[in-house]
Amino acid sequence: MADWQEITGGVTAPRGYRATGIKAGLKPSGLPDLALILSDVEAIAAGVFTTSHVRAACVDYCRQRLQAKHGARAILCNAGQANAATGSQGWLDALESAMAVAQALNIPSESVLLASTGVIGQRMPMDKLKAAIPQLVAALSETGSDAAASAIITTDLVTKSIALETTIGDRPVRMGGIAKGSGMIHPNMATMLAFVTCDAAVSPHLWQEMLSRAADRSFNSITVDGDTSTNDSLIALANGQSRTPAIIEMGHEAEKLEAMLTAVCQHLAKAIARDGEGATCLIEVQVTGAHDEQAARQVAKTIAGSSLVKSAIFGRDPNWGRIAAAAGRASVPFEQENLRIQLGDFVMMENGQPLPFDRKAANEYLKNIAAESSLPKDAIATNMSNDLSVDRSTVRTQRVDNPVIISVSIGNGHGTGTAWGCDLSYDYVKINAEYTT
Amino acid sequence: MADWQEITGGVTAPRGYRATGIKAGLKPSGLPDLALILSDVEAIAAGVFTTSHVRAACVDYCRQRLQAKHGARAILCNAGQANAATGSQGWLDALESAMAVAQALNIPSESVLLASTGVIGQRMPMDKLKAAIPQLVAALSETGSDAAASAIITTDLVTKSIALETTIGDRPVRMGGIAKGSGMIHPNMATMLAFVTCDAAVSPHLWQEMLSRAADRSFNSITVDGDTSTNDSLIALANGQSRTPAIIEMGHEAEKLEAMLTAVCQHLAKAIARDGEGATCLIEVQVTGAHDEQAARQVAKTIAGSSLVKSAIFGRDPNWGRIAAAAGRASVPFEQENLRIQLGDFVMMENGQPLPFDRKAANEYLKNIAAESSLPKDAIATNMSNDLSVDRSTVRTQRVDNPVIISVSIGNGHGTGTAWGCDLSYDYVKINAEYTT
Numbered sequence: 001m002a003d004w005q006e007i008t009g010g011v012t013a014p015r016g017y018r019a020t021g022i023k024a025g026l027k028p029s030g031l032p033d034l035a036l037i038l039s040d041v042e043a044i045a046a047g048v049f050t051t052s053h054v055r056a057a058c059v060d061y062c063r064q065r066l067q068a069k070h071g072a073r074a075i076l077c078n079a080g081q082a083n084a085a086t087g088s089q090g091w092l093d094a095l096e097s098a099m100a101v102a103q104a105l106n107i108p109s110e111s112v113l114l115a116s117t118g119v120i121g122q123r124m125p126m127d128k129l130k131a132a133i134p135q136l137v138a139a140l141s142e143t144g145s146d147a148a149a150s151a152i153i154t155t156d157l158v159t160k161s162i163a164l165e166t167t168i169g170d171r172p173v174r175m176g177g178i179a180k181g182s183g184m185i186h187p188n189m190a191t192m193l194a195f196v197t198c199d200a201a202v203s204p205h206l207w208q209e210m211l212s213r214a215a216d217r218s219f220n221s222i223t224v225d226g227d228t229s230t231n232d233s234l235i236a237l238a239n240g241q242s243r244t245p246a247i248i249e250m251g252h253e254a255e256k257l258e259a260m261l262t263a264v265c266q267h268l269a270k271a272i273a274r275d276g277e278g279a280t281c282l283i284e285v286q287v288t289g290a291h292d293e294q295a296a297r298q299v300a301k302t303i304a305g306s307s308l309v310k311s312a313i314f315g316r317d318p319n320w321g322r323i324a325a326a327a328g329r330a331s332v333p334f335e336q337e338n339l340r341i342q343l344g345d346f347v348m349m350e351n352g353q354p355l356p357f358d359r360k361a362a363n364e365y366l367k368n369i370a371a372e373s374s375l376p377k378d379a380i381a382t383n384m385s386n387d388l389s390v391d392r393s394t395v396r397t398q399r400v401d402n403p404v405i406i407s408v409s410i411g412n413g414h415g416t417g418t419a420w421g422c423d424l425s426y427d428y429v430k431i432n433a434e435y436t437t
Numbered sequence: 438m439a440d441w442q443e444i445t446g447g448v449t450a451p452r453g454y455r456a457t458g459i460k461a462g463l464k465p466s467g468l469p470d471l472a473l474i475l476s477d478v479e480a481i482a483a484g485v486f487t488t489s490h491v492r493a494a495c496v497d498y499c500r501q502r503l504q505a506k507h508g509a510r511a512i513l514c515n516a517g518q519a520n521a522a523t524g525s526q527g528w529l530d531a532l533e534s535a536m537a538v539a540q541a542l543n544i545p546s547e548s549v550l551l552a553s554t555g556v557i558g559q560r561m562p563m564d565k566l567k568a569a570i571p572q573l574v575a576a577l578s579e580t581g582s583d584a585a586a587s588a589i590i591t592t593d594l595v596t597k598s599i600a601l602e603t604t605i606g607d608r609p610v611r612m613g614g615i616a617k618g619s620g621m622i623h624p625n626m627a628t629m630l631a632f633v634t635c636d637a638a639v640s641p642h643l644w645q646e647m648l649s650r651a652a653d654r655s656f657n658s659i660t661v662d663g664d665t666s667t668n669d670s671l672i673a674l675a676n677g678q679s680r681t682p683a684i685i686e687m688g689h690e691a692e693k694l695e696a697m698l699t700a701v702c703q704h705l706a707k708a709i710a711r712d713g714e715g716a717t718c719l720i721e722v723q724v725t726g727a728h729d730e731q732a733a734r735q736v737a738k739t740i741a742g743s744s745l746v747k748s749a750i751f752g753r754d755p756n757w758g759r760i761a762a763a764a765g766r767a768s769v770p771f772e773q774e775n776l777r778i779q780l781g782d783f784v785m786m787e788n789g790q791p792l793p794f795d796r797k798a799a800n801e802y803l804k805n806i807a808a809e810s811s812l813p814k815d816a817i818a819t820n821m822s823n824d825l826s827v828d829r830s831t832v833r834t835q836r837v838d839n840p841v842i843i844s845v846s847i848g849n850g851h852g853t854g855t856a857w858g859c860d861l862s863y864d865y866v867k868i869n870a871e872y873t874t
Contacts, residue, residue, distance in 0.1 A: 054765025054773050085761045085773070087790035120758030121791045228766040307744075321557030324522045328491025329665035336491050336522075353524035354558045426863050 004166035004260050007174065010145025013163035014174040014199035016040040016241030019144035021151025024132030026080035026118075026125060032151035034129065036101065036136050037075045037195055042111065043239035045072035046208035048215040050232035056084035057094040058114035059233060065113060070204030073111040075195055075235055076101045077152050078129060079180075081118040084230035093124050100130045104137045115193050115233045117154055117180060149178040152193055156180055160271040164260050168244040168253050173200045175260055179268035181275075192219060194234045194268050200257055201240035203248040210258040211236045218265035221297055221419040222273040223305035236261070270403075273420040278427030281369055283313055284403035285419045287327075289340075289411040295332045296417030299410060302330035304421030313404055314423035318362035320348035327408055334410040342407040344369075369404050441603035441697050444611065447582025450600035451611040451636035453477040453678030456581040458588025461569035463517035463555075463562060469588035471566065473538065473573050474512045474632055479548065480676035482509035483645035485652040487669035493521035494531040495551035496670060502550060507641030510548040512632055512672055513538045514589050515566060516617075518555040521667035530561050537567045541574045552630050552670045554591055554617065586615040589630055593617055597708040601697050605681040605690050610637045612697055616705035618712075629656060631671045631705050637694055638677035640685040647695040648673045655702035658734055658856040659710040660742040673698070707840075710857040715864030718806055720750055721840035722856045724764075726777075726848040732769045733854030736847060739767035741858030750841055751860035755799035757785035764845055771847040779844040781806075806841050 012019050017039055024034035047066050049059045065072070076097060083090045094114055102109035116124065139147070149159040163176040181192035202210075215234055240246070247254045274282040285304045290296035303309055306326035312319035320341050327339065341349040344365040346357045403420070449456050454476055461471035484503050486496045502509070513534060520527045531551055539546035553561065576584070586596040600613040618629035639647075652671055677683070684691045711719040722741045727733035740746055743763035749756035757778050764776065778786040781802040783794045840857070 050766075051768075052762065052765035053767075053769070053771050054761050054776065082758075085758060085776075085786065085789070085791060087788075120762060121786075228762075230762050230765060321519075321522060324491050325489065325557060325665075325667050328489035328667060329487075330490075331488075332490070334490050339491065339522075349522065349558075351524075352522070354522060 002263065003256055004164045004263065007163045007165045009143070009163045009176060010149060010161040011037055011176040011178050011195060011197040012142050012145040013165070013176040014197050014239070014241070016199060016239050017176075017197045018140040018142055019148040020136060020139040020141055021144070021147035021149070022132060022136050022139055024078070024136070025128045026078055028080075032147065033079045034132055034136055035077045035148040035151040036140060037148060037197065038105065038140055039073050039197070039237055039239040041239055041241065042071045042073055043237035044202060044204045044207050045070055045113065046204070046211040046236050047113070048212055048219075048234040050228055050230060052228050052230055054085060054230050056082050056116055056231040057086060057090040058083055058116045059231060060091070061094045061098070062113050062115075062233065062235065065110060069110065070208065071111070072113045072237060073107050074101060074105060075113045075115065075237075077115040077117070077193065077195070078124055079117050079152055079154050081116060081122040081124045082120045082231050083116040083124055085121045086123050089123060093126055096126060097124065097129055100133050101137070104133045113235055115231070115235070117152065117193055117231055120230060145176060145178060152178065153180040157275050158271070160268050160275070162264055162267040164264055166256055166260050168200060168242070168247070168256065171242055171244045173242045173244055173257070174198070175264050177264045177268050179272060181272040192229065192232045192272060194219065194265070196234070196236035196261065196264055198236065198238040198261070199240065199242035200238050200244060201242070201246040202238045202257065203246065206247060206249065206254060207236065207238050210254070210261050214258065214262040214265045216297070217262050218269035221301060221417070222269045223301055223419065223421045234265070270420050273422050276422035278425040279422030280314060280425055281423055282403040283310070283406065283421045283423065285406045285408065285421070286416070287408050287410065287418070288416045289338065289409040289413050290332065290415035290417065291413045292415040293417050294415070296415040297419060298417075299327055299330040299332050299408065300417050300419035302326050303406060303408065304419040307424055310421065310424035313366065314425045316363055316366040318343050318346065318348070318359060318366065323406060323408065324349060327410065332410070338409070338411045340409040344405055366404060369402055439700065440693055441601045441700065444600045444602045446580070446600045446613060447586060447598040448474055448613040448615050448632060448634040449579050449582040450602070450613040451634050451676070451678065453636060453676050454613075454634045455577040455579055456585040457573060457576040457578055458581070458584035458586070459569060459573050459576055461515070461573070462565045463515055469584065470516045471569055471573055472514045472585040472588040473577060474585060474634065475542065475577055476510050476634070476674055476676040478676055478678065479508045479510055480674035481639060481641045481644050482507055482550065483641070483648040483673050484550070485649055485656075485671040487665055487667060489665050489667055491522060491667050493519050493553055493668040494523065494527040495520055495553045496668060497528070498531045498535065499550050499552075499670065499672065502547060506547065507645065508548065509550045509674060510544050511538060511542060512550045512552065512674075514552040514554070514630065514632070515561055516554050516589055516591055518553060518559040518561045519557045519668050520553040520561055522558045523560050526560060530563055533563060534561065534566055537570050538574070541570045550672055552668070552672070554589065554630055554668055557667060582613060582615060589615065590617040594712050595708070597705050597712070599701055599704040601701060603693060603697050605637060605679070605684070605693065608679055608681045610679045610681055610694070611635070612637075612701050614701045614705050616709060618709040629666065629669045629709060631656065631702070633671070633673040633698065633701055635673065635675040635698070636677065636679035637675050637681060638679070638683040639675045639694065640683065643684060643686065643691060644673065644675050647691075647698050651695065651699040651702045653734070654699050655706035658738060658854070659706045660738055660856065660858045671702070707857050710859050713859035715862040716859030717751060717862055718860055719840035720747070720843065720858045720860065722843045722845065722858070723853070724845050724847065724855070725853045726775065726846040726850050727769065727852035727854065728850045729852040730854050731852070733852040734856060735854075736764050736767040736769050736845065737854050737856035739763050740843060740845065741856040744861055747858065747861035750803065751862045753800055753803040755780050755783065755785070755796060755803065760843060760845065761786060764847065769847070775846070775848045777846040781842055803841060806839055
């Protein structure tokens with residue numbers, strides 16, 4: 001059905017991009033912590049950022065840059081310090097790091113975008129960061145996507161990466177993406193970050209529109225712990241190096257490009273949800289019958305984010321009452337007589353009436369999903385060490401397993417929406433509490 | 438400062454009320470599970486109910502009753518079955534139970550209000566319920582508040598009760614309250630319930646207004662797991678038996694009454710938050726400097742409800758970055774330059790700039806609060822058995838300990854608001870996941 005195929009190469013799969021990730025000594029662990037993505041030519045740039053009123057300096061910086069011009073050449077990302085809640089000094093640090101990388105690349109500093117992830121309230125070690133920039137620039141490579149993906153993660157169990165190819169005007173157009181995020185695992189560790197590259201030619205306005213819609217259908221539809229971070233950033237570049245006709249308005253080609261952009265974002269978003277701290281499985285909630293897409297997604301997200309639903313799934317308990325309760329409190333009006341709830345293939349409520357179902361079989365369904373999708377124990381053990389010194393040699397690429405499917409219908413409307421989440425396990429609490437001062 | 442004193446007697450402290458709680462065999466455990474509160478005369482009745490679109494039959498029943506007339510004589514409450522998501526049969530069961538108790542009391546069935554708590558999707562065993570009603574009515578007593586308080590709890594560790602006395606027109610006016618709730622602990626167990634009795638004479642409209650405001654400042658300001666239930670109900674009766682002058686408009690006497698009502702509700706609300714599943718301490722978040730009270734409360738509630746803040750407090754980690762992040766995502770606009778964060782006596786951020794503080798001392802502050810407020814181990818162990826057959830002989834009355842105090846200022850506005858929550862421990866997940874089908 002999909003109009004594209006998966007390819008390798010991540011953010012360096014599209015033409016005209018290089019990337020890398022190196023060890024700059026920003027993380028106490030000494031693991032890779034500084035990433036750079038570079039487009040050979042000025043690319044159209046769009047961004048979606050955290051809605052929080054407490055924002056990292058890099059977020060304010062990117063918003064200002066993209067307001068002034070919808071273009072960029074480079075994205076610099078550090079891991080280890082969030083540069084959030086760092087006051088006016090944090091703002092100066094952001095400016096200085098952009099200038100330093102611009103100088104080394106011999107491009108205007110306005111063409112550099114920034115992202116940070118790490119401990120809130122901590123400044124970046126500017127000496128180390130600046131000292132590492134020549135090496136960073138020298139390491140840029142057309143096969144550097146994996147290195148970049150590894151350098152942006154913090155306590156993620158796996159790196160997250162994808163690349164897709166389609167055709168526009170009979171010529172191949174490629175898109176790649178990398179992301180990080182698994183909740184705010186480490187004390188003060190923040191952030192979902194995602195960077196998308198594309199070699200299509202597209203108008204800035206349209207590219208931003210497409211990205212905003214794709215974000216709503218992917219990153220804004222996942223929930224791990226409900227904690228929007230200070231640093232959440234999604235940045236997408238389109239550099240036109242595919243030499244395909246410019247897409248300047250909605251239409252068949254634009255829809256094709258947007259569908260691929262949505263697929264890239266959804267893949268990365270699901271990988272983040274699956275890598276939620278302590279999670280043992282991915283949960284997909286499909287809602288139909290709502291007034292519009294937004295209402296459907298709101299119900300889906302409320303169910304996916306319910307601590308009680310998440311705990312029940314962890315316990316492999318086909319506990320449809322909690323799904324009904326979560327749907328009811330989503331602030332989306334509906335008549336309970338219209339409520340329908342299905343878990344996997346098991347219909348548990350229809351027309352607001354509870355139905356008898358094979359509880360044992362439903363329990364087996366949940367158990368089997370869990371068994372299929374469980375991460376290797378050593379990976380979990382590694383993550384449980386809960387600091388930045390985990391051995392990243394064991395880091396795996398992302399897995400987006402068979403999710404547990406919850407289907408809910410709330411009426412006769414045409415609005416449908418999907419959200420993704422993960423179950424809530426002991427390890428979530430362990431990860432988030434065990435580090436004490 | 439307070440214009441009242443604490444007295445004993447719970448909901449039977451005010452004049453003209455009787456109450457009781459008995460074992461009707463509705464809970465599998467055989468523990469008390471049916472409660473009745475009766476006013477000797479028709480009382481002014483006000484109610485605040487769940488905002489969920491999936492509501493128990495008893496909630497719809499009470500809303501209809503109170504819309505038709507603002508009066509009631511009796512509140513019947515069962516524990517064991519929520520009578521939510523039970524379809525049209527659930528509605529018939531609600532009507533029938535109201536009629537049965539009305540008949541036994543020889544009052545109109547319109548004067549009976551209903552509340553239920555227990556497993557969602559399960560009908561009440563009507564035969565047992567109806568068979569128990571003669572015994573229930575016979576057991577009514579002017580000292581029956583504790584029996585009622587014990588019969589409405591499910592997996593609460595403690596009963597929750599309070600009574601206060603003030604004077605209006607030189608005559609004593611009394612108010613009592615009982616409540617249940619500790620999150621939706623048991624699979625499908627729902628509900629926060631609170632019943633308040635008062636012997637003041639007050640106009641129906643004013644009483645409802647006061648109750649709505651008091652609910653916002655108490656029950657609507659606590660959060661355990663963010664899961665609004667299908668059955669949440671707060672019902673308040675005022676029967677005029679104090680023979681004090683009728684309060685028909687706002688003014689000094691009305692303010693006094695409302696302050697006492699708010700105090701009763703806050704006491705019960707804090708007791709519920711403290712009894713949150715798996716909680717080891719109460720958290721109080723005080724927000725100042727907001728545009729208005731609602732905005733302040735929204736920020737306070739977002740912080741109190743943040744899984745990351747809750748996990749940090751459980752880990753005794755003075756992790757102010759998470760507090761800043763939670764404040765920022767509360768959908769209340771503010772300038773981060775105005776942010777001030779204090780934990781206990783430790784100021785951690787001022788004017789949006791992080792401050793150095795004694796991390797070890799702050800950690801000690803959290804550890805000491807925890808040590809003071811820890812529940813006895815056996816009570817926790819009892820609760821951990823996670824079914825309705827726990828031995829209620831060990832149930833204690835509520836404790837509202839010294840809370841962990843988080844103070845946040847977001848600007849120069851005059852809006853202040855407080856919210857209460859609890860920390861997030863391993864036991865929350867254990868309680869909510871370990872019951873598997």
